[in-house]
Amino acid sequence: MRHTNILIVMLLLLSATQALALPDGHELYIRNCNACHQFQGAGGIGLPLTTKKFRDYSDDYLFKTIRHGRPGRVMPAFMEMSDAQVRAIIAFLRQQTKTRARIYDTSQLNGNPAHGKQLFQTHCVACHGSDGGGRGEGTGVTLSRKRAFLIMPPAISNPGFQAAASDRMIRQVIRVGRPQSGMPAFAEQGLSDQDIDALVAYVRELGKRAAKRPEMSLNEPPSHVTESPYDFETTVTNVKQAVVGANFRAFPDRFLEQGLIDEFSVNPRQIGIRFCNFNKLYDMLKIEPRLGVVLPCRITILERPDGKVLLVTPNLKVVSHWFNNDQLVELWERMEETFTDIIDEVTL
Ligand code: HEC
Numbered sequence: 001m002r003h004t005n006i007l008i009v010m011l012l013l014l015s016a017t018q019a020l021a022l023p024d025g026h027e028l029y030i031r032n033c034n035a036c037h038q039f040q041g042a043g044g045i046g047l048p049l050t051t052k053k054f055r056d057y058s059d060d061y062l063f064k065t066i067r068h069g070r071p072g073r074v075m076p077a078f079m080e081m082s083d084a085q086v087r088a089i090i091a092f093l094r095q096q097t098k099t100r101a102r103i104y105d106t107s108q109l110n111g112n113p114a115h116g117k118q119l120f121q122t123h124c125v126a127c128h129g130s131d132g133g134g135r136g137e138g139t140g141v142t143l144s145r146k147r148a149f150l151i152m153p154p155a156i157s158n159p160g161f162q163a164a165a166s167d168r169m170i171r172q173v174i175r176v177g178r179p180q181s182g183m184p185a186f187a188e189q190g191l192s193d194q195d196i197d198a199l200v201a202y203v204r205e206l207g208k209r210a211a212k213r214p215e216m217s218l219n220e221p222p223s224h225v226t227e228s229p230y231d232f233e234t235t236v237t238n239v240k241q242a243v244v245g246a247n248f249r250a251f252p253d254r255f256l257e258q259g260l261i262d263e264f265s266v267n268p269r270q271i272g273i274r275f276c277n278f279n280k281l282y283d284m285l286k287i288e289p290r291l292g293v294v295l296p297c298r299i300t301i302l303e304r305p306d307g308k309v310l311l312v313t314p315n316l317k318v319v320s321h322w323f324n325n326d327q328l329v330e331l332w333e334r335m336e337e338t339f340t341d342i343i344d345e346v347t348l
């Protein structure tokens with residue numbers, strides 16, 4: 001809850017200040033990046049931006065990272081900034097870290113992805129997840145970081161990262177690791193140049209796979225509205241039966257406006273059916289403690305003045321994406337199917 005608030009405030013600040021930004025790298029950094037990456041790049045919700053890493057970044061990587069962001073992983077895409085502003089931020093970070101841009105040959109490497117896959121499973125999965133998606137458990141140093149990690153490993157199959165990094169830069173990251181992050185220098189762990197090129201090939205394959213996954217349209221509305229073929233009372237009874245039939249426990253009904261306006265004005269033809277399966281709820285809270293605010297188990301039934309009865313269910317696919325937590329997205333995709341089944345049964 002606290003993090004969600006901080007995030008919302010930050011995002012508001014971001015959009016409010018962007019319009020006024022001056023092409024001064026320091027100031028632009030403070031306004032646009034500091035909230036997540038912290039002063040002097042110590043890292044917070046974002047990754048640390050330290051000298052050791054900056055030695056291995058090309059300016060092209062930084063430019064594209066700032067422009068594309070990391071869709072679905074909190075790091076925004078700064079599309080509104082002018083090229084000059086983006087370059088000013090990079091120049092500021094170069095000055096801070098006392099580093100010079102590295103230039104990488106941008107041609108592709110041709111490692112063996114099958115060999116890379118084996119190595120990835122042995123050396124990388126524990127941190128980056130089998131699909132390279134960063135295991136969806138948070139980002140950076142603070143946001144829902146698991147205590148076992150110093151820094152939440154980033155999503156390396158992410159289209160933003162894939163578009164920004166050249167093969168040779170990825171090779172360099174794997175060779176030298178990321179000091180103070182837990183990611184070892186694999187050249188020192190006995191991996192050969194051939195092994196490392198094979199890993200690069202496999203990281204690219206993971207990126208292609210991630211890009212194929214159907215893109216979630218976050219422009220969809222956050223709830224579904226279905227018309228019931230029955231009258232209000234029958235619909236309410238059907239919903240309760242279907243909910244219990246799907247192994248949920250139903251809570252006492254609540255009128256939608258209850259507690260919001262005085263009790264005599266409450267419209268009894270607008271009702272929220274709340275239900276839960278405590279095991280499922282518990283699993284969800286383990287994955288995402290910030291969930292307390294938007295528990296998903298609710299179907300609202302409304303009778304409109306013209307007598308039509310509407311069923312409103314949350315669009316969990318959209319809502320779950322607000323949390324940037326892939327595990328939750330998976331779990332709620334299954335919940336979404338359960339909801340669809342319930343609504344089908346009710347309206348049959
Ligand atoms: C709302 C939070 C947020 C803001 C604001 C933000 N970032 Fe990020 N940034 C992140 C996160 C989170 C990641 C890591 C993504 C992941 O975990 O997959 C990241 C990653 C990066 C990376 C890649 C680091 C690496 O080691 O490859 C760079 C570079 C970066 N950000 C620079 C910036 C700059 C410059 C700004 C301001 C213009 C900025 N970020 C603003 C959250 C943020």
Ligand code: HEC
Pocket residue numbers: 047048053119120123124125126127128151152153154155156161170173174178181182183184186199203
């Ligand atoms: C112990 C955990 C751990 C292991 C094991 C690990 N990594 Fe990482 N990796 C991280 C962390 C944490 C970061 C980000 C650190 C930072 O930027 O400060 C990272 C960063 C990266 C990056 C740069 C991504 C970006 O957004 O800048 C790549 C590429 C990468 N790892 C690939 C690999 C590969 C390939 C392997 C296996 C050979 C591997 N990692 C093993 C934790 C790990």
